[in-house]
Amino acid sequence: MFTSKEEFKKAFLQRLEMMFGKSFQDSTRREHFQTLGNMIREYISSDWIKTNEQYRASGEKQVYYLSIEFLLGRLLRNNLMNLGIENIVYEGLYDLGIDLAEVEEAEADAGLGNGGLGRLAACFLDSLATLNLPGHGFGIRYKHGLFEQKIVDGYQVELPEHWLRHGNVWEVRRADLAVQVPFWGKVEAVSEDGCLQFRHINTETVTAVPYDLPIVGYKTKTVNTLRLWSAQPSPYPVNKDVLKYKRETESISEFLYPDDTHDEGKILRLKQQYFLVSASIQSIIRSYLSTHSSLLDFHKHVSIHINDTHPALAIPELMRILLDEEKMGWDEAWNITKNTISYTNHTTLSEALEKWPIRIFQPLLPRIFMIVDEINERFCKELWDRYPGDWERIEKMAIVAHGEVRMAHLALAGCYSVNGVARLHTDILKKREMNLFYEVFPDKFNNKTNGISHRRWLLKSNPGLAKLISETIGTSWIDSPAQLERLIEFRDDPAFLKKLSSIKKENKNSLAAIIKEKTGVTVDPSSIFDVHVKRLHAYKRQLLNILHIMHLYNRIKEDSSFSIYPRTFIFGAKASPGYYYAKKIIKLINSVADIINNDPDLNDQLKVIFLENYRVSLAEEIFPAADISEQISTASKEASGTGNMKFMMNGAITVGTLDGANIEIMEKVGEENIFIFGLTADEVLHYYQHGGYNARDYYHHDYRIHQVLDSLVNGFFPDAEGEFEAIYDSLIMQNDQYFVLRDFASYVDIQQKAGEAFEDQDRWLKMSLMNIAKSGHFSSDRTIAEYANDIWKIKATNPMINS
Structure with missing residues (x-):
């Protein structure tokens, strides 16, 4: 790109004038950022193309990391650092009277995550590229992300996060690779060549448009891809109120984690999850078939990893494609699926292990529900053969039960690897939270302690x-x-x-x-x-x-x-x-x-x-x-x-x-x-299992506790009368969970x-x-090396390519 600050300054000034049609003296900080970002992305492009060509030519196994969150943060300084040109750019801009730190402030934080789950995914992508491992991310391009938090009179107020207001300089829109994702409708069974086949008809189809971001490794030529899907209306909606359809479609990729305390929010969140996995798996399969004649060895060349239960519908979606589009038999399709997908569990909280009401799931995703139901029937039969007459165990382990689809159980049954993210966490999963599954599938369970970049x-x-x-x-x-x-x-x-x-x-x-x-x-x-x-x-x-x-x-x-x-x-x-x-x-x-x-x-x-x-x-x-x-x-x-x-x-x-x-x-x-x-x-865990905890004892016998809790409800906060009774009640009346x-x-x-x-x-x-x-x-390099060796079985690309 450039080997000296003088070369950089010349290229920067030329690009600025070309992009904005104005002199440097009249330019703004945001224009400086846009200019620099475009220069870097173009510089990356050559290695990005070569990396993808190399993956196709080598036929080496690749991993695709599906996550509802990718908390990337700003990428400008990170990319400069990884490319090894930070000092040249800093000094060149300084000569022009520009502070790189101020330019960096013009970049919005990519609003694609909430907390540790999404930041972990971002660190993992960084480590995959740095270690020259063939691994890519798939997520959703949320227009407004989570939300922008304002504190007004001490209260949280949520505002839309307009991180895309000025576009995203790092992304490349790939409309030519858009796919269709179906919702609602019904399933009809037809006989083809003596075999029963299923068609999903009268659907409401959403177009998933990919936006690709380059993920640059640290001082390496490897550039992997984060593909983010944007939901857009299909060109020809059938029998729809067009404005309503457009609004409902675009809402799929509008906000991260819509409020799901009501049915409308539950439907939207489930739509998001299926939208992510359907678009991603269609894309992965399309790419695979560009260099392979069939999907029979798919699992030998592709590993799909689901980051928590949000993308667990990857299991029935892959089955759907293998059954309905590739015309495979069930056993063949199931063998490929369960040897392709692996799962990280991130919680022991039962409320975080997602369950979807059948009354919502079945009409929204009728063909997917049929497949999940069949997976459940076959899984329960296996359990019956192993534990004949033990209805209680089968009920506890069933994927579909009590009017719900249990996503964690689907992942446990349909993945070849299940890992926790710290040694204690994995032990709790094996011994308590998922003990019944561990007894059936002990070889699936393993630990991968998290790491950071x-x-x-x-x-x-x-x-x-x-x-x-x-x-x-x-x-x-x-x-x-x-x-x-x-x-x-x-x-x-x-x-x-x-x-x-x-x-x-x-x-x-x-x-x-x-x-x-x-x-x-x-x-x-x-x-x-x-x-x-x-x-x-x-x-x-x-x-x-x-x-x-x-x-x-x-x-x-x-x-x-x-x-x-x-x-x-x-x-x-x-x-x-x-x-x-x-x-x-x-x-x-x-x-x-x-x-x-x-x-x-x-x-x-x-x-x-x-x-x-x-x-x-x-x-x-x-x-x-x-x-x-x-x-x-x-x-x-x-x-x-x-x-x-x-x-x-x-x-x-x-x-x-x-x-x-x-x-x-x-x-x-x-x-x-x-x-x-x-x-x-x-x-x-002993308290939870056997009881014996009484929060009131601590309230009555520790003056310090008595004093601070009373101040929640006795008028100590003059601006907040009655405000904190819910906190007081949770500790005393509800026994301090x-x-x-x-x-x-x-x-x-x-x-x-x-x-x-x-x-x-x-x-x-x-x-x-x-x-x-x-x-x-606790570097994510160590964590990713363990995933690559123990779970995904992927290898670093030939270092000769990266010389």
């Missing part, structure tokens, strides 16, 4: 720390993150620790400036930055955190001899639009913040900040600045977590329960470099220990260093 979350997000690491141990850690362990040699090096401290202070100063700009609140960068950022859900226990803050406030107000090391509590979280309880917790956090941040008696010992519209670009500012990482989910509930890994990689110390990947982090860093509290998973009160005392104690540890800065810096040094294990 260390290039995004350290090299890009924390350039100061990345530079220090490279100056200290060399740059080999970028390709081999396990090399970070070499930092342990510098644990007793005062000069290194001083530099580490200086970088953290710079990052905290930067975040303090952002907080001031966004909230108007001045925070002390020398205070402890105690950070809790993630999706808002009751089991993640943001409530426990804010109740502890209320307790600290009470102590300071009541006891003049009590003081704490100054602490700034930072929250960021979105609550699903229909999640009433989670929204109440957001309101509570903001109400507490209003009182604390405006009370002069506190002498700035406490500040509480809620940063609205938490997203990837904001996370990239937060993680490098954090001192304490809040990972306080109810043990057994968080499958893995990836925020814990991002904080760890940036030197924050975890305050957490023995849940998800926290356990594996503790094993890596040692108990002395993490703050663990609360119930264990076994203790939680997530053991907030049971873990409260333990949490107070561990927070005190964390504060005391921070005051000993030499000790704290050594703890921080140990976390950074051990974080390489």
Whole structure:
């Protein structure tokens, strides 16, 4: 593309004038971004084409990763970094009087995800390309993504997220590869050559138009593809109110996670899921048949991975194509299907294991329901043959039962591999949540502990720390993150620790400036930055955190001899639009913040900040600045977590329960470099199984709990009368489902220990260093290598191509 900044400047100015028909002096920051983005995408195109040609020519097995979310964040700096041209571009723009950081601000965060599920998918794509593995993503091109969160008078307000307002410079529209996805209608049976065949007729058809994004590997020639589907009306709708049909069609790819508390929302969400898998599998098969004469060996060349249960309809959709279009027999089609599709489970929460009412599923997807029903009949017969007379077991394992289609059961029956995402999570699946399936299919189950892209979350997000690491141990850690362990040699090096401290202070100063700009609140960068950022859900226990803050406030107000090391509590979280309880917790956090941040008696010992519209670009500012990482989910509930890994990689110390990947982090860093509290998973599961927990006991016997809970309902919050009764009732009347009160005392104690540890800065810096040094294990490169070897059986492309 260009080998010097002078070459870049010349190309940039020429392209800018060509694209916008104006001189450089009259151009805007957005035009600078559009110009640079177009130049990069064109530069990528050659390797993108060569990568796809190589995959076709080699015939090597490829993996297709289906996910309802891909939380990409901004791609400009990431692509520059991966291409190895960041410095040339930075210096060239600087000469022109342009700040690359300001250009980056013109790029919208791609609104294609909500939390860890979608960010994991994005990290996986990065690692697949970097490791030269033939792997692509399939998702939905949501016009408005999740939503843009505004906080108004302490309440969450959802606004459409217009991330596509100015288009998406990275995507290529491939209208020539559009496919048709059918809904509604009916199925007729006909006899062809003595065989019964089925036709789906009188359908309402939606056109799925693909938009392809290049996924660039780090300093490699491999460029894989993320294909996002947009729902558009078909040219000739049959017997339809055209405007109504257009509106219903476009709504499929309008918002991520429509509110499904009512039938209309359920139908839309199920439409989204079938739209994703039908379009994707049609596309995969079309590509496969361009180089193969039949689908008989499809499973030997293609692996389709479903990220949680949202794409589980891939199983009956692949069956539909093999049965109805390829005219295969059932056994042949089923053998191909169950050896093609693999499944990652991301939850132990029963409410998150999707179930669809037959009354909605069958009319919307009549042929797919027929196939699911047949899969269920055959599966139940297998179980009967194995466990004759055990109706209770068969009822519990059935795919279709009690008027519902159970998507997790469909995935468990129809996939060749089922993996959890942390060792504890996988053990819980095998021993408890999916034990009956594990007894039947023990060889299917395996663990793949999650990982994060260390290039995004350290090299890009924390350039100061990345530079220090490279100056200290060399740059080999970028390709081999396990090399970070070499930092342990510098644990007793005062000069290194001083530099580490200086970088953290710079990052905290930067975040303090952002907080001031966004909230108007001045925070002390020398205070402890105690950070809790993630999706808002009751089991993640943001409530426990804010109740502890209320307790600290009470102590300071009541006891003049009590003081704490100054602490700034930072929250960021979105609550699903229909999640009433989670929204109440957001309101509570903001109400507490209003009182604390405006009370002069506190002498700035406490500040509480809620940063609205938490997203990837904001996370990239937060993680490098954090001192304490809040990972306080109810043990057994968080499958893995990836925020814990991002904080760890940036030197924050975890305050957490023995849940998800926290356990594996503790094993890596040692108990002395993490703050663990609360119930264990076994203790939680024992309570659920045998009872014995009474939240009222903790309310009556712990004055601290009594005081903070009473303040929820006794008028303590003057602007919120009656506002927090639902929270109070959940803890007392509904017996505290997530053991907030049971873990409260333990949490107070561990927070005190964390504060005391921070005051000993030499000790704290050594703890921080140990976390950074051990974080390489949690790179998504390691995770993806395990998926590639153990599940997908795919191999890296010939390195000669990438020379």
